[in-house]
Amino acid sequence: MKRIFIYLTFLFSGALLSSCEDVIQLDVQDGVEQLVIDAWLTNKAEPQIIKLSLSQPYFDNSEPTAVNDATVILFDADSVAYPFQNINSNGEYALPENFASALIENKQYALYVNYRDEEYAAVSIFKPVPAIDSIAYEFFEFPISGDDSTETSGYFAEFYAKDFEEEGDTYWIRTTKNGELNIDPAQIAISYDGGFSPGGGTNGLTFILPIRQSINDGFYQHGDSLKVELWSTTPDAYFYLLQVRQESANGGIFATPPANIPTNIFNLNSNSDRKALGFFGISQVNEMSTVIDSTKARPSE
Known part of the structure; x- marks a missing residue:
């Protein structure tokens, strides 16, 4: 009886494994092209770069399309403007000055991006960090x-x-x-x-x-x-990075469906279907x- 049970178990397991070999054709829609904003600024004595690109289909592994015709400006809480300049026509925008010396602890900063008549904004705080x-x-x-x-x-x-x-x-x-x-x-x-x-x-x-x-x-x-x-x-920013880590490690037999990670960047026109991806953060570094x-x-x- 025990031998029969083991044999049936083996057959049942084999049936399960063979069922995993079925090929599933996925019809993934390309969706609406979205602006991707990679903007993390620090007090480090180095050029501060913001990268702009366009989203692409899920299975497209090519290099993202760079965005070179946007306006990028950083504002502090006193409405002082720090315009970024496009460099090398590769989607990178940089401050033409040493930005680190201008940062004030616990002050709020806002990022403004204008692209194809759409206006995007995000807010972050320059918080202290322990030694x-x-x-x-x-x-x-x-x-x-x-x-x-x-x-x-x-x-x-x-x-x-x-x-x-x-x-x-x-x-x-x-x-x-x-x-x-x-x-x-x-x-x-x-x-x-x-x-x-x-x-x-x-x-x-x-x-x-x-x-x-x-x-x-x-x-x-x-x-x-x-x-x-x-x-x-x-x-x-902590919860954004947490979700990035979770999605990056999301694999294996128990993986959940991939999803876009929520962003702190919003379109000033709430009725527009042109949304942005990415994140704006500003950090003090030790x-x-x-x-x-x-x-x-x-x-x-």
Whole structure:
């Protein structure tokens, strides 16, 4: 009887697996072409760039079409205007001056974009960010060996910073290893009051351990360079980045249907069907760099 049950189970499983081989033809509509605005400004002493492009069909893997005939202006709360200039005709708009020195903490800034007689706007706040106190690292070695492409030993790093006393502070942690910024959207590291999410009881404390160790993508080795950047964000920026991460990691058998991520950019004409995609954020940035030195590693426990 047990043997019959196992045999029936095998047949049932095989039927399920074979049903997964059916080819499904999807009829995906192209939809309305939309303006995509990539606008994240900081106080870093470097050119501040806003990128404009057009949306494209879901299965179109070509380079997006750049938008070069738009008007892009940033306004502060006192109505001081900072016009951006189109550069190189590649959809990039830049400030012709050192913008970092003009930013004022906790001040509100508004982005205005005019494209094909449609006017778009978004608002963000230049919030403060804590200083990074230090970066520490410790040597680890896995007890089992992997293949030739897998590192089984090296240094695991963490940074230290303390959340502000006020509730609702949100952050974006960005890591550069050996001069290469980690831009994998599925590995976006964000924090709410030094923890994972609102109401976590972490307000005003040192960032929790998983957040501090989010700067690791594999092991560091002796001589590797490491730079950690802590960016201030607004709560809506935190939830935007959270959804970007979730959509980027959305795959496998239990994946949910992909969806556009909500934006803080709106058309001033609420009756228009021309909407915008993307996000406008403005961040204060603190950073710290180090070079992994085996003689300065924290003793292993």
